[in-house]
Amino acid sequence: MAKSADVILRVDRVSKRFGETWALRDVSLDVYRGELLVLLGPSGSGKSTLLRIIAGLETATSGRLYMDGVDITDLPPYKRDTSMVFQHLALFPHMTVYENVAYGLKIRGVPKEEIDRRVDEVLSLVRIRELRDRKVTKLSGGQQQRVAIARSLILRPKILLLDEPLGALDLKLRKELHIELKRLHEEVGNTWIFVTHDQEEALTLADRIGVMNEGRLIQVGEKWDVYDYPKTRFVAEFIGETNMFTVSIDDISGGVATGSWKGFRVSFKDGGFRPGETIYLSVRPENLHISKEPPRGEEYNVFHGVVDVEVFRGSYVIYHIRLDNGEVIRVTVLSKDAEFDPGDRVYVYWRFDKGVPLRE
Amino acid sequence: METSRLLKIALVAYTAFTVGFFIYLPVAVIIVYSFNDVPFFIPEWRGFTLEWFVKAFTRRDVVTSLWNSLYIAVFTTAVSLALAIPPTFYVVRGRGRVKDLYMLYLMLPFVIPWIIIGVSLYIFYWYLGIEKSLLTAALGHIVYSIPLIVTLLAPRLYSLDPDIERASMDLGATPWQTFRYVVFPQVFPAIVSAAIITFIWSFDNFVISYYTLGGELTWPVWVFSVIGKQRNIFPVVMAVSTVIILVSTVVIAYIVKKGYVDIL
Amino acid sequence: MRRPTGESLQRLRIFLSNLPASAYIFIMFYVSIGILIAISFTVPRKYIVEWSFTLENYVRIFTDPRFLSPILNTFLIVTVATILLIIVGFPIAYYLARVNPNLGIKLIFFLIIPVEVNYLIRVYAWRNILGENGFLNSLLLSLGVIDKPLTFLFYSWFAVVIVLIHEWLPYVVIPFYVNLVGIPRQLYEAAMDLGANRWQIFRSITLPLVKPAVLTVLFIVFIPSLGEFAIPSLVGGESGIMLGVLIDRYLSDFRLAFGAALSFILLLVTMGLSILMIKIFGYEALYQR
Ligand SMILES: Nc1ncnc2c1ncn2[C@@H]1O[C@H](COP(=O)(O)OP(=O)(O)OP(=O)(O)O)[C@@H](O)[C@H]1O
Ligand SMILES: [Mg+2]
Numbered sequence: 006m007a008k009s010a011d012v013i014l015r016v017d018r019v020s021k022r023f024g025e026t027w028a029l030r031d032v033s034l035d036v037y038r039g040e041l042l043v044l045l046g047p048s049g050s051g052k053s054t055l056l057r058i059i060a061g062l063e064t065a066t067s068g069r070l071y072m073d074g075v076d077i078t079d080l081p082p083y084k085r086d087t088s089m090v091f092q093h094l095a096l097f098p099h100m101t102v103y104e105n106v107a108y109g110l111k112i113r114g115v116p117k118e119e120i121d122r123r124v125d126e127v128l129s130l131v132r133i134r135e136l137r138d139r140k141v142t143k144l145s146g147g148q149q150q151r152v153a154i155a156r157s158l159i160l161r162p163k164i165l166l167l168d169e170p171l172g173a174l175d176l177k178l179r180k181e182l183h184i185e186l187k188r189l190h191e192e193v194g195n196t197w198i199f200v201t202h203d204q205e206e207a208l209t210l211a212d213r214i215g216v217m218n219e220g221r222l223i224q225v226g227e228k229w230d231v232y233d234y235p236k237t238r239f240v241a242e243f244i245g246e247t248n249m250f251t252v253s254i255d256d257i258s259g260g261v262a263t264g265s266w267k268g269f270r271v272s273f274k275d276g277g278f279r280p281g282e283t284i285y286l287s288v289r290p291e292n293l294h295i296s297k298e299p300p301r302g303e304e305y306n307v308f309h310g311v312v313d314v315e316v317f318r319g320s321y322v323i324y325h326i327r328l329d330n331g332e333v334i335r336v337t338v339l340s341k342d343a344e345f346d347p348g349d350r351v352y353v354y355w356r357f358d359k360g361v362p363l364r365e
Numbered sequence: 366m367e368t369s370r371l372l373k374i375a376l377v378a379y380t381a382f383t384v385g386f387f388i389y390l391p392v393a394v395i396i397v398y399s400f401n402d403v404p405f406f407i408p409e410w411r412g413f414t415l416e417w418f419v420k421a422f423t424r425r426d427v428v429t430s431l432w433n434s435l436y437i438a439v440f441t442t443a444v445s446l447a448l449a450i451p452p453t454f455y456v457v458r459g460r461g462r463v464k465d466l467y468m469l470y471l472m473l474p475f476v477i478p479w480i481i482i483g484v485s486l487y488i489f490y491w492y493l494g495i496e497k498s499l500l501t502a503a504l505g506h507i508v509y510s511i512p513l514i515v516t517l518l519a520p521r522l523y524s525l526d527p528d529i530e531r532a533s534m535d536l537g538a539t540p541w542q543t544f545r546y547v548v549f550p551q552v553f554p555a556i557v558s559a560a561i562i563t564f565i566w567s568f569d570n571f572v573i574s575y576y577t578l579g580g581e582l583t584w585p586v587w588v589f590s591v592i593g594k595q596r597n598i599f600p601v602v603m604a605v606s607t608v609i610i611l612v613s614t615v616v617i618a619y620i621v622k623k624g625y626v627d628i629l
Numbered sequence: 630m631r632r633p634t635g636e637s638l639q640r641l642r643i644f645l646s647n648l649p650a651s652a653y654i655f656i657m658f659y660v661s662i663g664i665l666i667a668i669s670f671t672v673p674r675k676y677i678v679e680w681s682f683t684l685e686n687y688v689r690i691f692t693d694p695r696f697l698s699p700i701l702n703t704f705l706i707v708t709v710a711t712i713l714l715i716i717v718g719f720p721i722a723y724y725l726a727r728v729n730p731n732l733g734i735k736l737i738f739f740l741i742i743p744v745e746v747n748y749l750i751r752v753y754a755w756r757n758i759l760g761e762n763g764f765l766n767s768l769l770l771s772l773g774v775i776d777k778p779l780t781f782l783f784y785s786w787f788a789v790v791i792v793l794i795h796e797w798l799p800y801v802v803i804p805f806y807v808n809l810v811g812i813p814r815q816l817y818e819a820a821m822d823l824g825a826n827r828w829q830i831f832r833s834i835t836l837p838l839v840k841p842a843v844l845t846v847l848f849i850v851f852i853p854s855l856g857e858f859a860i861p862s863l864v865g866g867e868s869g870i871m872l873g874v875l876i877d878r879y880l881s882d883f884r885l886a887f888g889a890a891l892s893f894i895l896l897l898v899t900m901g902l903s904i905l906m907i908k909i910f911g912y913e914a915l916y917q918r
Contacts, residue, residue: 062818083824095815099837108833109823160823369827376724383721384740388798391754392743394764398757406757408767448653451646459643469907471650474658476848476903477896478856480873482658484892488668488885489661492678508657511650540642569747571859576880585747589859592753599753606746613745621738 013038013196014059014164019068021054021220028054030220032068036164037213041190041197043228045207045244046217052200053092055217056166059198060089072163088157089166093173094149096141102128102152103137109160127159130192132185146174147182158193167199171206183209204244208232216240237365241287248293248334250286252362254278261357267330271306273360285363290337292359295324295351307354308334312347326353396610399603405596406603417604427605430587433499437583438568441506442560448507449514450556456515457522475512482508483576490577497579505577506567513566514559521555561620565613662896669889676883686890696875700894703871706786706861707854710793714801715846717794719839722805730810737806740799748796752863755792759783784866792860797850804849808842809835844910852899 014036021029028051036042044052057063059070061082069078077085088109097105103124110120128134131151136144141152150170157165171179187210190197201207207214208228215225216239224236235241238249252271254264262275266286273286294300299307310328322343324336336353338345345351398406402414421427456468474482486505490497525548533543549556571585578586584605591598672679673686690696721740725733743751758764759782766778782788812835820830858873865871872895879888 060822062822082818082821083826087822089819089822091815091819093813093815095813095819097816097819097834099840108820108825112823112825112829112833156819156823372827376720376727380721380724380736383717383798384736387795388740388743390758391751391795392746394754394757395746395750407762408757408764448650451643452650455643455647467647467651469904471654472907473900473903474654476852476907477899478853478873480856480858480876481662481892481896481899484876484880484888485661485665486657487880488665488889489657491885492664492668504657508654511654565745571747571749572856585749588747588749592749593863599757602750602753606750610742610745614742617741618738 011038012036013073015071016055016059017069017071019055019058019065019070021051021058021063022066027220029058029065032220032222034215034222034225036196036198038196039194040212041187041199041210042213042215043207043211044198044200044215044217045202045204047202047243050202050217051220052202052217053168055222056089056168056198056200059164060087060166061085062089086163087166088160088162088164090153090157090168090170092168092170094153094170096149096152096156098140098142100141101137102133102139102141102144105141105152106155106159108156123159127155130158130189131155147178150174150182154189158189162195164196164198165193167197169201170199171201179206186210208244214244216243218243234361235287235363238285238287238363241361241363245289246335247287247289250288250360251283252286253283254280256280262362267332269306269308269328269330271360272357273306273362274358276362276364278362285365287361287363288355288359290323290335293334293336293353293355295326295336295338295345295353297349297351299352300354304356304358305354306357306360307352309350309352310334312345312349312351315343315345315347326351328353392610395603396607399600399607401600404600406599417600418608421601421604421608424601426582426587427601430582430584431605433581434568434584437499437503437506437574438564440500440503441510441567442564444503445507445510445514445563446556446560449511450518452511453515453518453522457519458527471515472512474508475516479509479570479572480576483573486573487576497577499578499581499583501579502574502577502583503567505573506570509573510563510567514563517559517562518552518555521552525551557620561617665889666893668886669893671886673884673886678885686887687894689887690890690894696891699870699875700872702786702869703855703873706789706869706871707793707851707857710790710797710854711846711851713790714794714797714850715843718798718801719805721798722802722809722842723835725802725806726809733806733810737803740802744799749859749863751795752792752860755788755795756783756864759788759791783864784869786865786868788864788866789861789869789871792864793854793857796860797854800849801846804842804845805839808839808845812838841910844906847906848903852903855899856895 012035014034016032016034016036019029019032020027032051032055044055046052054063058065061077061080061084065078069076071077072086097108100108106124106127107120110123115123124137125134128137131154133148133151133155136148136152141149144152153170154165154167171182174182183206186199199210201210211228213226214228214231216223216231218239224231224240226234231240232244235244241247242249250266250271252264252266252273254262256263257275257278257280260275261272262278263270263272264284265271271286278284295312308326308328310326312324313327313333314325316323316325317340320340322338322340324338324343324345325333326336327333334353399417400413400415401407401410402412402416403409452467452471456464456471459467482505486501486508489495490501495501529547530543533547534540538546569585571589574583574586575589582590588602592602668678669686670682670684672681672683690700725736728736756763760766761778761780761783763783765782766775769775770778816834816838817830820834825833856873857871858877861869861871862874862877865874872891876888876891876895879885879891
């Protein structure tokens with residue numbers, strides 16, 4: 006979908022300091038036209054700060070921003086073609102839905118008939134047309150959410166910025182709104198940057214994901230790439246579940262590195278390592294297999310252990326396996342294949358190329 | 366950015382002028398001229414003296430009036446707190462029309478001028494043949510301070526979680542124990558600040574006292590009774606005021622610093 | 630042990646705990662107001678009350694300009710003072726709300742200190758500043774700007790307004806400050822993000838959201854001031870006469886029926902205004918401070 010040539014926003018080595026703390030450190034990022042980019046990171050990682058700098062509500066300590074090739078670093082918020090949906094929505098409590106949504110157009114002196122038309126249009130888009138004349142304080146959380154998005158969308162911004170807009174809602178409503186938001190993004194067709202600390206939300210919504218931690222943008226990419234090929238331990242553990250092995254390499258031959266982890270031998274694809282080096286190997290639970298018999302073939306790492314706990318999750322089951330070296334690892338199995346019981350002795354194995362070795 | 370700087374400078378200058386000059390001018394005059402060596406007020410400075418302070422605190426009428434004010438303020442604060450706390454709870458927790466009417470009933474003395482409370486009690490005492498005294502004045506103050514305390518405490522009570530009380534009752538505590546050990550600690554700062562505000566208000570009230578006092582005067586009423594009539598009394602009044610400013614500023618600063626109150 | 634917590638027991642407890650305050654207010658306020666109202670409808674006599682119904686007092690008040698004009702004057706003075714107070718006080722609150730909260734609280738504290746001096750004394754200090762032998766006149770005389778003391782500065786309408794503003798300014802700044810501080814910063818940012826400039830934000834967000842403070846000011850400044858009598862009697866002179874001064878005059882003269890009638894008029898007007906405001910805006914308007 007997104008063509009790499011079509012960069013709508015370029016963030017170029019942006020840093021931001023608040024007193025002693027660095028909220029952002031040297032962040033560079035290209036955002037493509039029409040995409041839905043999700044910025045994901047734990048609390049305090051600098052997501053909001055980056056968004057606010059893009060919106061112009063905060064000025065960067067260093068670095069520059071370009072929109073469609075034009076330097077916008079020093080433009081005030083009202084001269085930028087971005088619009089923000091705030092973490093706590095920031096609806097104007099003294100106004101009705103209509104007045105909130107019309108606000109931006111009214112400020113710009115758009116004639117009343119056009120305002121009316123566009124408000125109706127955007128309210129239909131977010132499906133709250135019937136709430137037009139309600140006071141916003143008299144709406145439910147989900148409805149307020151839609152008003153906040155409508156208020157920004159009506160200005161047809163090139164980039165819509167959303168700062169954890171679903172943070173205050175309960176899980177069920179969030180899931181409903183995820184689908185709504187996907188639909189909305191496709192219908193409107195502009196570029197969205199969506200901030201969240203919820204990895205599930207990120208995987209549901211995103212075209213691409215950018216993972217942030219401690220003010221750094223650690224990895225950006227298509228969401229499955231980020232999931233399958235995390236660059237660091239942090240990314241691997243933050244997105245999805247994973248088993249992490251600390252391996253000291255002692256042999257490299259034929260493109261395969263081998264080392265030991267707590268008494269077990271582990272092999273994986275070489276990534277230019279040297280013998281003696283210690284790396285972290287991430288293996289997703291769904292890439293692990295279990296069976297009563299050892300697997301046939303050379304291309305597997307095979308451990309032996311006992312089923313410790315079985316966690317039923319509907320369509321799949323998570324097994325906690327206590328290995329012979331005392332460590333516990335997690336394996337996901339589709340429910341229809343979940344034929345093991347706690348106490349069973351099993352083999353756990355995965356193909357060499359399913360383990361992702363990480364230097365940091 | 367340029368206009369915002371200008372705006373800021375203008376605001377600072379304006380605030381400094383209004384507060385520093387307009388609000389503080391009379392107070393500054395009072396403090397400075399309480400040390401002026403002239404037995405009445407003139408704009409001219411004639412040298413430093415502490416005479417008015419000595420005189421103020423050796424004059425019986427001055428000292429008595431200050432004690433009387435203190436007595437009334439303490440009495441008013443204590444009694445009206447005790448009376449006002451239960452209605453505050455009801456007003457905050459209650460629902461419906463009865464509560465709304467009751468609220469209006471309690472609040473009415475608060476939303477009309479003090480002079481009406483004073484005048485009606487003046488007539489009331491006279492009509493019933495009640496001899497006016499410090500007590501009758503304090504009773505007058507309480508009419509106003511009950512709704513005053515309700516309005517001061519209610520916002521704080523609104524933010525209290527009623528489930529905590531239910532939990533406490535559920536654990537077997539009596540309503541009184543629940544109040545004493547669960548509710549009271551949470552509203553204590555608000556009660557302290559309500560008490561302070563009531564105390565200051567009562568100490569300083571002139572209008573209600575004026576109509577409900579007997580022969581014994583409070584400080585504000587004493588001031589009113591002499592201020593226009595005796596030219597040589599003003600230095601003494603200024604000296605007492607200087608002391609009041611000093612003492613109350615220190616006390617309030619201490620209490621605020623200790624975090625006992627949430628005035629704002 | 631679980632205690633009986635029946636509905637009716639609960640009600641009884643609420644009733645009993647509310648009884649002292651309610652009874653107190655009933656006797657000391659409503660009964661005494663009742664007597665005042667009753668007396669206002671009796672024949673005007675000095676020192677005594679003659680219990681025979683008449684409207685004489687009210688007829689006189691509403692036909693004699695000597696009473697009507699102070700009543701109108703009262704509203705005029707207090708209205709002007711309140712409007713000026715808001716105009717003067719709002720920018721201060723606006724400034725205090727924008728500095729950092731620590732400094733803001735300290736400045737508020739600074740603002741409260743002058744209130745510790747009884748207002749009568751401050752009024753008198755004003756007299757020493759604006760009066761015939763006061764600072765301003767002696768300064769102007771010594772500079773040769775004038776050769777006779779200015780007298781309009783004092784004992785006038787003007788002086789009452791100045792002194793009222795001085796007395797009430799802190800009580801205006803504080804509710805506005807509390808109100809402004811309570812407006813989330815995100816609202817301003819959202820408005821800015823939607824394209825509003827500073828002035829537009831002020832008009833469309835700040836002003837509408839400080840309405841509660843305006844109400845508070847009406848309750849704690851406007852209404853009480855309507856009954857003010859010490860200030861106008863100390864500095865008001867003829868042009869600054871107010872209803873409170875009249876009431877006091879008749880009461881001191883022990884013409885109770887007439888004083889009571891004047892008081893009842895003041896009560897009706899202020900009560901009417903208060904109930905109207907409460908009906909429109911709810912009791913929350915009273916809680917803001
Ligand atoms: N105005 C500010 N002043 C001082 N420090 C700030 C300010 N804004 C943010 N910070 C700091 O910058 C860092 C990043 O904050 P930011 O709000 O961007 O985090 P976030 O990723 O959005 O977190 P959350 O998920 O909690 O919203 C934090 O350490 C925060 O304390
Ligand atoms: Mg954030």
